[in-house]
Amino acid sequence: MTVRSDIETTAPAGEARHGRASTLRRREARAGYLFLTPTAILFLVFIAGPLVGGIVLSLYSWDMFSSPEYIGIRNFERLMDDPQAIAAIRNTFVFTFWSVVLHLVPGLLLALAVNRAMARPLDYFLRTSYFFPMLVSWAAVALIWSYILDPNFGFITYYLKRLGFEDAPVFLIDPDWAMPAVIAVDFWKTIGFTFIILLAGLQGIPTQLYEAASVDGAGTLRRFWNITIPMLSPTLFFATVITFIGAFQIFEPMYIMTRGGPGDRTLTIVMHVYETGFRRFEMGYASALALVVFVVIMIVTLLQVRLSRYWVFHE
Amino acid sequence: MALDRQVRTARWRGLRRTGDWTLDLFLVALALLILTPFYWMLVNSLLPRAEAFSLPPVWIPSSITLDNYVEVFDTLPFVRLVLNSLKLTVIITAGALITSTLAAYAFARLQFPGRDLLFIILLSALMVPQQVTVIPTFILIRNLGLLDTHEAVYLPALINVFGTFLLRQFFLSIPRDLEDAARIDGAGHLRILWNVIVPLSAPALSALAIFIALAAWNEFFWANIFLTSPDKMTLPVGLVMLSGRFGTGSPVVTLAALSMLVVPLLILFAIAQRKITESVAMSGLKG
Numbered sequence: 134m135t136v137r138s139d140i141e142t143t144a145p146a147g148e149a150r151h152g153r154a155s156t157l158r159r160r161e162a163r164a165g166y167l168f169l170t171p172t173a174i175l176f177l178v179f180i181a182g183p184l185v186g187g188i189v190l191s192l193y194s195w196d197m198f199s200s201p202e203y204i205g206i207r208n209f210e211r212l213m214d215d216p217q218a219i220a221a222i223r224n225t226f227v228f229t230f231w232s233v234v235l236h237l238v239p240g241l242l243l244a245l246a247v248n249r250a251m252a253r254p255l256d257y258f259l260r261t262s263y264f265f266p267m268l269v270s271w272a273a274v275a276l277i278w279s280y281i282l283d284p285n286f287g288f289i290t291y292y293l294k295r296l297g298f299e300d301a302p303v304f305l306i307d308p309d310w311a312m313p314a315v316i317a318v319d320f321w322k323t324i325g326f327t328f329i330i331l332l333a334g335l336q337g338i339p340t341q342l343y344e345a346a347s348v349d350g351a352g353t354l355r356r357f358w359n360i361t362i363p364m365l366s367p368t369l370f371f372a373t374v375i376t377f378i379g380a381f382q383i384f385e386p387m388y389i390m391t392r393g394g395p396g397d398r399t400l401t402i403v404m405h406v407y408e409t410g411f412r413r414f415e416m417g418y419a420s421a422l423a424l425v426v427f428v429v430i431m432i433v434t435l436l437q438v439r440l441s442r443y444w445v446f447h448e
Numbered sequence: 449m450a451l452d453r454q455v456r457t458a459r460w461r462g463l464r465r466t467g468d469w470t471l472d473l474f475l476v477a478l479a480l481l482i483l484t485p486f487y488w489m490l491v492n493s494l495l496p497r498a499e500a501f502s503l504p505p506v507w508i509p510s511s512i513t514l515d516n517y518v519e520v521f522d523t524l525p526f527v528r529l530v531l532n533s534l535k536l537t538v539i540i541t542a543g544a545l546i547t548s549t550l551a552a553y554a555f556a557r558l559q560f561p562g563r564d565l566l567f568i569i570l571l572s573a574l575m576v577p578q579q580v581t582v583i584p585t586f587i588l589i590r591n592l593g594l595l596d597t598h599e600a601v602y603l604p605a606l607i608n609v610f611g612t613f614l615l616r617q618f619f620l621s622i623p624r625d626l627e628d629a630a631r632i633d634g635a636g637h638l639r640i641l642w643n644v645i646v647p648l649s650a651p652a653l654s655a656l657a658i659f660i661a662l663a664a665w666n667e668f669f670w671a672n673i674f675l676t677s678p679d680k681m682t683l684p685v686g687l688v689m690l691s692g693r694f695g696t697g698s699p700v701v702t703l704a705a706l707s708m709l710v711v712p713l714l715i716l717f718a719i720a721q722r723k724i725t726e727s728v729a730m731s732g733l734k735g
Contacts, residue, residue, distance in 0.1 A: 161558050161560065161637070162558070162560035164554070164558055164637040165554045165558035165559070165560035165563065166554075166560060168551060168553055168554035169550070169551050169555075169566065171547040171550060171551070171607075172547050172548075172550070172607055172612065173566075175547065175603075175604075175607035176607060176609075178588075179603070179604040179607060180573045180576055180581060180607070180609075181573075182584070182588075183580075183581035183582075183584035183585045183588070184576055184580065184581060184584075186584030186588075187580060187581065187583060187584045190584060190587075197590075243478075246475055247475065249468065249471075255472065255476070257721065258476075258479060259476070259479050260721060260725060261718055261721045262479035262482050262483050263478075263479060263482060264717075264721070264725055265482075265483070265714060266482065267728070268717055269709075269710055269713065270665070270666035270684045270709075271666065271668055271684070272668045272683075272685070272687055272688045273684070273687065273706050273709055273710060275688075276687060276688065276702060277488075277706060280489075280501075280699055280702075281488065286501035286502070286503060288488070288503065288504070288505040291503045291504065291505075321482065321485075326728065326729075329725050329729045330729045333729045378577075382577050382579050384579070384669055385668050403579045403669075406579065406582075406583070407673070410582075410586070411586070411673055416583055416587065419583050420583050420584070423579060423582070423583060424580070426577065426579055427575075427580040430575055430577060431575045434574070434575045
């Protein structure tokens with residue numbers, strides 16, 4: 134993200150026009166502040182205010198009914214000893230790692246495969262099918278999949294057994310398989326996004342580069358490593374960051390399909406924030422947990438701004 | 449777009465080999481596999497209660513019934529849920545478009561002290577997800593007496609930092625000469641924005657509208673926390689809490705309700721795929 138600044142060079146104001154010019158400038162400034170007012174109010178009330186409020190609240194113990202009690206950093210000390218919080222942080226990183234790997238590698242392969250000469254209807258059909266689950270709400274997706282993976286009538290376990298895997302797991306209930314199952318459902322739902330943006334990135338690579346490389350005798354693999362990857366690096370980088378940030382806040386599939394179970398195996402940080410804040414009403418502790426999410430996302434975002442200068446090829 | 453496609457076709461034509469047909473076949477098989485859960489949902493929602501969810505699963509139904517669909521309206525406040533979702537989606541989309549357009553115009557076109565600093569501060573809000581602000585906002589909303597109201601859901605959604613950024617970049621790309629005529633006529637900034645900038649930005653605005661509307665229509669996390677009574681709930685919250693995993697009633701009825709959601713969406717998407725994917729992918733291209 135580059136912030137373009139386009140400060141106008143003010144025209145040399147003649148003596149006579151000076152008064153009129155400054156009136157215009159004042160009017161322009163007034164319009165500027167006026168146009169920003171709705172955004173500024175909403176920003177203060179619903180983003181900046183709550184962020185500061187959350188930091189303050191993380192230093193308190195408060196159940197929303199009695200008066201809040203200042204306890205310093207005790208919420209953060211508790212976080213280090215809370216087996217649920219530790220499980221949630223570990224699960225969130227595991228989920229995020231697999232989410233990033235699965236979205237980027239198969240996502241790129243899929244984009245490369247579709248980015249070939251093919252009949253237009255086929256191209257349209259593939260894009261539509263791969264992208265469609267992305268448009269369906271998590272609520273609907275998680276409900277459908279919780280039935281597909283149901284212990285009684287789920288057809289995936291049934292077919293696995295028919296294929297000879299006698300001890301095929303009941304995915305959402307098996308402690309070792311619940312997380313892989315959620316990762317797989319998330320992959321199915323959101324791969325379309327990575328696919329589409331990588332495909333758009335591939336199509337933005339100038340054809341001449343490939344032609345020139347071919348003339349120089351570069352093979353398919355060389356062209357891939359020396360043209361496709363560098364030219365695609367801004368998109369790849371963006372996809373990595375977006376997938377990371379999205380995965381780190383994951384909530385719905387666990388909340389709806391597994392409730393964080395079995396035995397906290399799919400509990401994520403945001404789920405833990407939800408349970409702590411809105412089930413147990415420990416607002417201070419929940420705020421401390423939420424800050425973990427904020428700090429990690431902030432670090433990744435700032436790293437993105439820094440690292441993209443080194444990793445990403447810019448023309 | 450068309451030119452783009454020709455160029456791409458030309459680029460790869462020379463590379464096509466016989467092996468490509470098996471790859472095409474694989475890609476089609478994968479696409480069908482991806483759509484299978486939706487097909488299974490639709491088939492089971494149309495089966496008589498006794499036959500639904502049987503194993504091996506029914507893939508080609510011999511007889512179908514709409515009983516489950518009728519029951520959706522008996523057991524769920526389905527119409528109310530749809531209306532609630534529509535209402536919130538319209539308010540959020542229109543509201544966020546207006547605030548983003550105004551702010552983007554100020555950042556792109558107007559001179560005033562502190563403009564670039566304010567823009568950086570606003571952009572930094574992209575690092576603050578809703579999951580982080582939800583607890584203090586919950587307390588605020590409770591103190592305002594707005595728990596379990598639609599205001600609690602749409603008010604925080606009226607600001608769209610990403611949309612503001614996107615529109616600002618788009619407005620910057622519009623040549624200033626186009627506004628000169630209006631300026632000479634003495635048009636105010638609101639007039640210039642509405643008569644010149646907005647019509648020229650129709651592609652960006654419509655893409656952003658699709659993006660915001662989809663997110664609002666599908667939103668679960670926030671609405672699930674703030675809306676607790678069934679007549680206030682949105683579709684995603686209502687389906688999960690009232691019928692699905694947490695509610696009562698037969699899973700077949702839930703599948704029927706889901707089909708009524710998913711099938712029209714699929715038809716709409718099959719028609720308008722390019723516009724919709726472009727609006728979602730836009731974030732990737734501009735990043």
